[in-house]
Amino acid sequence: MAMSDRFLPLSHHPERATSETAPTKAVLIAVAGLFLGAILFFPLVTVFIEALRKGWGTLFGTFADPDTLAAIRLTLLVAAIAVPFNAAVGLAASWAIAKFEFRGKNLLLTLIDLPFSISPVISGLVYVLLFGAQGWLGPWLDQHNIHIIFAVPGIVLATVLVTFPFVARELIPLMQSQGTSEEEAALMLGASGWYTFLKVTLPNVKWALLYGVLLCNARAMGEFGAVSVVSGHIRGLTNTMPLHIEILYNDYNFVGAFAVASLLAGLALVTLLAKTFLEWRFAGELAATSRRH
Amino acid sequence: MRLLTRRSLALGAAALFLSFEAAQALADRTLLNVSYDPTREFYKDFNAAFAADWKAKTGETVTIEQSHGGSGKQARAVIDGLQADVVTLALAGDIDQIAAKTDKLPKDWASKLPNNSAPYTSTIVFVVRKGNPKGIKDWNDLVKDGVQVITPNPKTSGGARWNYLAAWAYAEKATGGDEAKTKQWVADLYRNVPVLDTGARGSTTTFAQRGIGDVLISWENEAFLVQKEFGADNFDIVVPSLSIKAEPPVAVVEGNAKAKGNLDVAEAYLKFLYSPEGQKLAARNFFRPVDPSSADPADLARFPKIDLVSIDKDFGGWTKAQNEFFADGAIFDQIYKPTN
Numbered sequence: 071m072a073m074s075d076r077f078l079p080l081s082h083h084p085e086r087a088t089s090e091t092a093p094t095k096a097v098l099i100a101v102a103g104l105f106l107g108a109i110l111f112f113p114l115v116t117v118f119i120e121a122l123r124k125g126w127g128t129l130f131g132t133f134a135d136p137d138t139l140a141a142i143r144l145t146l147l148v149a150a151i152a153v154p155f156n157a158a159v160g161l162a163a164s165w166a167i168a169k170f171e172f173r174g175k176n177l178l179l180t181l182i183d184l185p186f187s188i189s190p191v192i193s194g195l196v197y198v199l200l201f202g203a204q205g206w207l208g209p210w211l212d213q214h215n216i217h218i219i220f221a222v223p224g225i226v227l228a229t230v231l232v233t234f235p236f237v238a239r240e241l242i243p244l245m246q247s248q249g250t251s252e253e254e255a256a257l258m259l260g261a262s263g264w265y266t267f268l269k270v271t272l273p274n275v276k277w278a279l280l281y282g283v284l285l286c287n288a289r290a291m292g293e294f295g296a297v298s299v300v301s302g303h304i305r306g307l308t309n310t311m312p313l314h315i316e317i318l319y320n321d322y323n324f325v326g327a328f329a330v331a332s333l334l335a336g337l338a339l340v341t342l343l344a345k346t347f348l349e350w351r352f353a354g355e356l357a358a359t360s361r362r363h
Numbered sequence: 364m365r366l367l368t369r370r371s372l373a374l375g376a377a378a379l380f381l382s383f384e385a386a387q388a389l390a391d392r393t394l395l396n397v398s399y400d401p402t403r404e405f406y407k408d409f410n411a412a413f414a415a416d417w418k419a420k421t422g423e424t425v426t427i428e429q430s431h432g433g434s435g436k437q438a439r440a441v442i443d444g445l446q447a448d449v450v451t452l453a454l455a456g457d458i459d460q461i462a463a464k465t466d467k468l469p470k471d472w473a474s475k476l477p478n479n480s481a482p483y484t485s486t487i488v489f490v491v492r493k494g495n496p497k498g499i500k501d502w503n504d505l506v507k508d509g510v511q512v513i514t515p516n517p518k519t520s521g522g523a524r525w526n527y528l529a530a531w532a533y534a535e536k537a538t539g540g541d542e543a544k545t546k547q548w549v550a551d552l553y554r555n556v557p558v559l560d561t562g563a564r565g566s567t568t569t570f571a572q573r574g575i576g577d578v579l580i581s582w583e584n585e586a587f588l589v590q591k592e593f594g595a596d597n598f599d600i601v602v603p604s605l606s607i608k609a610e611p612p613v614a615v616v617e618g619n620a621k622a623k624g625n626l627d628v629a630e631a632y633l634k635f636l637y638s639p640e641g642q643k644l645a646a647r648n649f650f651r652p653v654d655p656s657s658a659d660p661a662d663l664a665r666f667p668k669i670d671l672v673s674i675d676k677d678f679g680g681w682t683k684a685q686n687e688f689f690a691d692g693a694i695f696d697q698i699y700k701p702t703n
Contacts, residue, residue, distance in 0.1 A: 201444075203442065203444030219443065220440065303431065304430045306428065307428055320403075
């Protein structure tokens, strides 16, 4: 189990960190606070201020625009497909990697990380090269009147590719550190594989899964690069919220652009709040799961 | 987990339902117009007028979808399969590319409509900050030390290629046709460019919104729009002694329009650009109509008289200009070195 050793919690670290002197601690906290304030909080606040520059009326006017509504709908649709898909496939992949020994396991791990390491523009371009009219499958798709890029399927595919690692990356280290002893015990007591998965494995990883799903969702809604390449930028049809923000900005509609940006930022904040709330609400259970490994 | 699945299922169902509803609302015919950057405002007006006209003539509701971006980039998207019924791009060279790389429109597309398929024209002018603090009057002032010029990248932007050719035409005239000196003059001009955006609209926001540069070389229609959007008391338009007649062409992408059963409405759409109403709307949105007779005289009065060179007569057409100036390793690549 050389793989799982890498992810074992190193229990002696916390003590070493807390033995630092008080001034060092204060400086570290101040640096982190200042950094977050300057590059994160302040710009985020300006987004909301810009959106309100011409008052609430103009702000709400933006959301009455059918193209803006279409962009919001498309973003939700894409997330509603990509997130459950990545949750299911990510769970299956993590299960396979953590609980079984097989050849090519390291290769599979590397492949899961690939979308993190390549630029999103490339993640989009591979689909143009594959499904574009000049691409490998383009002529065949054209004959059968199937549209993938510059249409919703391409946007979903690009989003799935870019957001794939989130769930798997959260689950693999945890599942590896949990080992297979509980599953083995369940199997020996006569539980079926599926029953073992539902009653033993899944409860053990549900918090990591939830965290992965929330991260995956945030990125699926916010992805710009890969989606931009395969979108075709048809107003009211193939623009997601991030693309629509750019279009409004280039239309000199700065208030509109920042209004949609506020909504997108708001959705991200809601995601974060949901995560914090669930952690707080189920703190007991969460502690119990983490104590077990 | 159960809670989670239920939530995402509900979300998915809601989103599917909503998009289905939207598709219902967009029933009847839809036409996709793939256009370049500074036509956003014009086609918004024009599409409404055409839809009303088509409804009156045929009783059908037609919805026109729009996609805007750098002209070269848009042509590339159509080549890669973007299902445009019509393209309305910045220059003929980009539509030639679609004709060359796909069989979706004929090589002689430009002969299908009057005036080489250009229903409106424009030209290239300068936008400067209020009161013209650097005293810019003509092209020669753009190569002076300490003047920052904003223009997009001719590799990706149609407008930028018109800008480049207008500058070249001036330099050629000023140097008496000496090619080495002309090249040097244009190189000097691009030395004053701090940032090359990918599209005309990007350059405009760089200049007007972000406040970079002393002079913006711009489409005439975009220059008027800057005054309209950012206030006429913030920017002045300077008309140079010589410029170029820019002819943004339009074409039906027959392969796509036929497949979608849209050939009739696509052809009618482009013909409507030449109608009195289309010409009037073009003039109102700062494009020079090819048939000024039906335009509002007040709109026409805004267009200054300028000496204009022509792409066909003075540069031998787009294919030649493209190879000579903008192809890989051609003159633009030889003279442009980014200043860091």
